[in-house]
Amino acid sequence: MFKILVLCVIFEISTAAVCPGSTITQALQDTILSTHNNFRSQLAKGLSVIKGGSLASGAKNMYEFTYDCDLESTAQTLANKCLGANTAGHSPQSVLAATNTGENLYSNNTVQTTQALLIAGMNDWWGELANRGGITPTDVKLTTTNFALGIGHWSQMAWGKTTTVGCAFKQCPSLGNQVMVVCHYRARGNFVNTDIYERGTACAADTDCTTYPNSKCNLSTRLCYTGDTTTTTTTTTTTTKLTTTGLGWTAWAPSSCTSNCGLCGRTVMRRLCRSATCPGASTLLTDTACGSPAFCAFGQGLPSCCAPAKRAIVNGVLMCA
Secondary structure: OOOEEEEEEEEEEEOOOOOOOOOHHHHHHHHHHHHHHHHHHHHOOOEEOOOOOOOOOEEEEEEEEEEEEHHHHHHHHOOOOOOOOHHOOOOOOOHHHOEEEEEEEEEOOOOOHHHHHHHHHHHHHHOOHHOOOHOOOOEEEEEEEEEEOOOOOHHHHOOOOOEEEEEEEEHHHOOOOEEEEOOOOOOOOOOOOOOOOOOOOOOHHHHOOOOOOEEEEOOOOOOOEEEOOOOOEEEEOOOOOOOOOOOEEEOOOOOOOOOOOOOOEEEEEEEEOOOOOOOOOOOOOHHHHHHHHHHHHOOOOOOOOOOHHHEEEEEEEEEEO
C-alpha cells in the first residue's frame, strides 16, 4: 500500500550569493527559503490545519523570508558544537535576546541527503501546529500554556514580524553520527502573551503590507516583502525535478488553473507512485484536476492515486493510506 504525502512548495529563485565558506549551497538556500515561505503562504491564506482538524486564522502582514549569511554563520557555530536538539543544546537566552535571534534545532540520523534532512526538519517543526495545537481559529496569542505544549519551533517559523533566516548543519560523531540542523531567525519570535501573527486576510495589494517601510505584496504567495531587500524572489513554474531522493520526493510544477484551489499555479511535491493502480500520479496536475470539487475541498492537491475514502489530514498535510 502506497502512502502519499502532498506538500505544496513554491519555488523561489534567490539572487543572494552563497555565503563565504558555507556548506549551504545555492540549491540548499533555495530549499530553505521555498519551504519556509510555502508554509507561511499557506498560513497567510488560512489553509494551515490545527490539531483537531480546524484551520488556523489567515494572516495579514505575513512577510516572506530572505536568506541571511550572518544568521547562517551563527547557526553553523552552534551546530559545530554538537550539543543535541534538546533544551540543553540551545544558545543561551541572553545571547539570543541580545542579538534579536530566534532559534530552531533538529537532529536526525536516518535521512541520507542534506536537502532531505533540511526538509524533514522544517516539516517536523511546522508539524507541531497539527500535532500539538495551542492556538485556535480565533486566538493566535502565544501563552505560557500553549508554549509548554511544544509549539515553539512552529511559532518561530510562523512569527509575523520575522523576515530573515539562515541555517546550517553538522554531522556529529559524539551524537551517534546524527546530523544537527540549526536555523536562526530575525526578528526573534516567541514572545509570551504576544500574537504569533496578525490575524486577517493575506495581502492582495502593496498597500496591505504595512509592518515595514517600502513593502510590497507577492500576489502569488500572498506574502509581503520589503521593497528595498537585497534578496529578490520570483515564482517559477518550470518542471525541473527537485533532487530529494533521501525522502523519495519528486517536484513538479502544475499547469496554470483558472480555479485557485490553494495549489494551482504552484509547484507540487509528492511521492511518485510506482504502481499501475496509481494512474497519472507522476504527471503534471491538469486544469481539470485542479478545478474539481474534491481537489478544492482541502485547499491543496489530492494525489490522483488516492481514493477519497482513504484521504486524511495528518500533521497538517494530506496522507493516503
